Amino acid sequence: MASRQAQQFLDRLHENVWQGMNRTPRPRSAADDTEVQSMIDQLLSLRSGLIGRKKTEELRAGLQRNERLLRATTVSKYEDARTIQGLHRLADTMERAARIAGFPVPERPLLGTLPTGRVNVVTLVVPGTGEHLVLFESEFSGFAYLASKAVAELLPYRRTPDGGAAIELEPAKVRERLVRHPESARRFGELVTAYLETGVPYNAPQYLQEPVRNTWAGVLCEAVQLFALGHEYGHILRGHLGQQRPAAWLGGPELAEPEEVAWSNQEEVEADGEGLSLSIAAMQSMGYDLPVGFLGADFFFTMTHVLERAINVLRHGRENVSTGANATHPPSVLRRMVLRHVLSRHNTPEVESAIMLAGNLENAVELLWRDLRPHLLEAHRAGMRPLRQWRD
Ligand SMILES: [Zn+2]
Incomplete structure (x- = not known):
């Protein structure tokens, strides 16, 4: 159980960040x-x-x-009950699956959200206690869902004899679908732009989705979030210490020096490995096979890679900008490569199809990115910039 001190600390962080953004929480x-x-x-x-x-x-x-139940859940006025409940539901699933699989399960840290401007999770230390706060970007879950939904729009599927449906990720078929349904690229572009320009992915125009695609999007989104959470559990399980450094951007009148944890590249890679095992076990406990679990982890980096490049194009007018020594995470592409390598050492026959599936999904997203990039460049030239909160 997280302490009261941790919760109060989080409330003050929220106050500072919201003030810094000139925003006030909207009551229900x-x-x-x-x-x-x-x-x-x-x-x-x-x-x-x-x-x-x-x-x-x-x-x-x-x-x-x-x-x-949601309305009865108490959360601070800065947090969304649905999101917090969702994080705990993910944690329940993962912890249960980990116990069954015989993995150690750490004590649950305080799970929360914060508009951090990192397409990711930050870990903060509660002053004077050493307790960790694991904070998801406030709109991370929303973005993960809408990105999965946008990608699901692009993927062809066929009906199977047993009445089910099988997604087909073969590059030629995906390209063909994109030609016939160019609106899937437009929707993906609207989503990325809304997230970077306003901080709220749901500001993109919304659309209804046919049930087969929507079910698939839900599964992918679940796997993505389980991996993100599993990665944080990985740091705890491995006893990583990281390096505490001042996070002045979170400070304020009453909170002079909050500290965030910056992990070493080695620690990140190890946490990815743990996160992968945990999220695959959790997905398997819900009846999904290894390739589906792996796809979530892999797609997490594919998604991050798109956002990193989109921020660069909008802010600097070019895709690649060196992240410098201050980055808290190694580049997502490198982490994705390592992840595939880690999986390839697993001794199960499903590995090959998992890696092929992930590569195909990556290619599908690249098609969307290629469509989006010139639009972002045009927007950059017209003066559009990502919110200041987005770090490159
Ligand atoms: Zn990490």
Whole structure:
């Protein structure tokens, strides 16, 4: 259990960061309740043809129960109950799977969010306690979901004889789909731009998605988040110390010197390895095979790589800018390479297909990136810049 001190420290960090961004938290209103209700209705009407009346009613009851639980969850006014609940749900799944697989499970750190401007997670030390705070970028989950959704729009699938559907990632088929459905590239571009320009991925125009694609997007998003969380558990499990350094950007009148943890490249690579094992075990505990679990970890870096380049193009007008000695993470491409190498040493027959699947997904995202880059360059020339909070 995280201490009260840790929670209070987090509240003060939020206060500083929000003030620095000139933002104030918006209290929940009746309009939010109406919106949630209409989202539930939309979702149910999309599914009802597929799952029949009884199952639809069960789904409705489940969603409404969850909604009531959410409203009863207390979180600080700076955090979103749904996101925090989601993080704990991921942690529950992962810890349970780890115990069954015989992995050690560390005590759960305080899981929270902060608009950090890193497409990632930061670890902070609670002053005077040594306790760690594991903070996801406030919109990380939203971006992971919408990016998975945008990619799912691009992927061709075929119906299988047993009534299911199989996603096809062969490059030629993906290219063909993009030619016939150029709106998938546009949507991906709108998402990246909204996230970098406003900090809120949901500011991109929203769209309904057919159930097969949407289910697939949900699975990919789950795997991505499990990997991100598993990576943080990896640091704890390995007893990494990192290097504490002042995080002046989080300071404020009452909080002179917060410190963040900067991990060494070696520690990052080790945490990636642990995160991979943990997230694959968690996905397997939900019935997904190794390639699907691996895809989440691999896609995490593919996604980060797109955002890093997009920030560079918007800010500097070019894709590659050296990150310098101050970077807290080694480049995502390098980490993705190491991850594939780590997996290739696993002695299971699924490894080959996992790596091929991940490579194909990477290529699909590259097609989207190639489409987006000239638009970003044009936007840069017209004066658009990413929010200051985004670090390059
Ligand atoms: Zn790390």
